[in-house]
Amino acid sequence: MASAEQTKQPVLKGRVSRAGILGFLSAQGILVFFLLSMFVFSLFSEQFLSQSNIMTVVRQASIIGIIAVGVTVVIIGGNLDLSVGSMLSFATVLVVDLHDKIGPMNAILVMFALTLLLGAVNGFLVGLMRLNSLIVTLAMLSVIQGLVLIYSGGQNVDIANQGGTWFAFFGRGYVLGIAVPVLLFGLLAILVQCLMSYTGYGRRIFAVGGNPMAAVYSGIRKNWCVFSTYLISAFCVACAALVLGSRVMGSQNNVGQGYELLVLAGIILGGTSLLGGAGSIWKTVIGVLILGFIQNGLLLMGYPYYTQWIVTWVIIILAVWLDLANKRKRLLTTHS
């Protein structure tokens, strides 16, 4: 994490050295915001901070969180991945449909293999062919959704024997009192955070995203680095599909529709720059959790679902603005 922050802002000496509460507030603004929003919601709903509710929210957020971990890596590498929503539909439909046909173990293996293949296609087009990632993954969003519809013929898929399959473990199981989706989310987050902060590979991704030209001149194989980020993203989607399929024990064709935006929202809220070369997994984790708690809090307060959209995105714009204001040291724009 420390190295991640250094790569991000090597010139912000004033900010790093500023001591005291103010320094902490501006450096960890997102965490402060998180605690503040928790506090506000707890005033309006007595169940909000109950242990069971917190566990519920974290579990609900973990599907988006697992995907966001992977997409954060892509974004740090300087690209976008908008295809994760469709990819989630694809993987979930596949694993649920194959579960009854070839058994859970084979279904999981096939699902992982094909999802990684989709990731490789993304990676090939963006990394090796060097096409624009926004266009490629936007196209893949539709292509993959089309594949799902062809595969399923438009029908929902279900697992017949919901009570008697160990597949239930991923979405409904508990280990030491903690829900498996949450464990998976936490485990992936820690793993990828370590990968990004403490390995040469992680540093190379930061370098590629921050300054691709410089990265190439320092001998980094940029194209393969970008390629690999899409594999990580696809792997995370496959893990999320495992949780989603097992949680619902069935799947609609468009079950992942809109997830790409929720994932991006969580990442932006966490403070990872969409321009690449900066950010961290743990920020994304916080961002995703804030998103989950906002949605849950508004629902507990009895607001309808669409107010969630408004509130969520207003908060995101606010967060982005405050972050910029903090960097510029003023609230409005710097002179153009």
Place this chain on the structure above:
Amino acid sequence: MAINNTLKMSVLAASVFVASTTVAYAENSYRIGITQNNVGVDSYQTTYERAFVEAAEAAGNIDIVVLDAGGDVARQIGQMQDLVQQQVDAIIIWPTNGQAVIPAIRQANNAGIPVVVTNSKIADAGMDFIAAFSGPDNVEQGSSSAEMMCDALGGEGQIVQISGQPGYTTAIERAAGFEERLAELCPGVELMETQPGNWNRERAQRVMEDFLTKYDRIDGVYSGDDNMGVGALNAAKDAGRAGDIVFIGATNFAVGYDAIARGEYYGSIYQSPVDDAHAALQTALDVLAGEDVPKLNFFETPKITAENLEEFDRPVF
């Protein structure tokens, strides 16, 4: 109609292709164009299309032009205009939006082509321009669900509702029918809160989890369809509270049918996409034959509970 049993498992795309390229100009045959809402996103619409195509083929003297708007209003309006250009004998439309398609329907009507609206109604302003509507009575379905809820709870209790896609006519009508009938029949049952589940099982599951946190006592859940209802059931099972809650849905899905059979789910409304498709085609044929067709043609959508479960085939979706 025994076509129900002869559902071919051909790939969707293939059947569309075959259907839209069959253009035979036989004597005394009708050409009927259909523009559907969004085939492929859900099993109901997919099954509907298959049944429609097969019924038309079985009838023999009908050529059909099958189109799908992919949920896009603009595309559907374009398709309506195409069908008018092709001078089909009748148009069947499954509206993507009850308001926005009215001008296109009016155009067809002005061109002398009778329009039959299927499955989901259009706004009252457009009713003058259509020959007939054919589909389920969603208000009535909501009322029936309220009656089941009342029976199941013995007239006393606290319930929540998970509704369909906000703004979609079916969702609005079912919720309205349910709420009105419940208030009149069962004042002792309190509807505490309604949240949309967007016809999505995972979304409904999340909403139900939050309801379970928020309310210590929930006696019943009414869901706008069984797909969402089963999501709610999943959440309640997970929280160990499924035994205390009565689950009632609409549009019986296979998963809902099975849950009723297991005794976990109280009841639903049996709405067959096959009946829906057949009713639409029959209505169009009646109109073309010059019969006196009523404006609103509802096909039957009975209540289904554990008591009469055997009378119904397990839904194919």
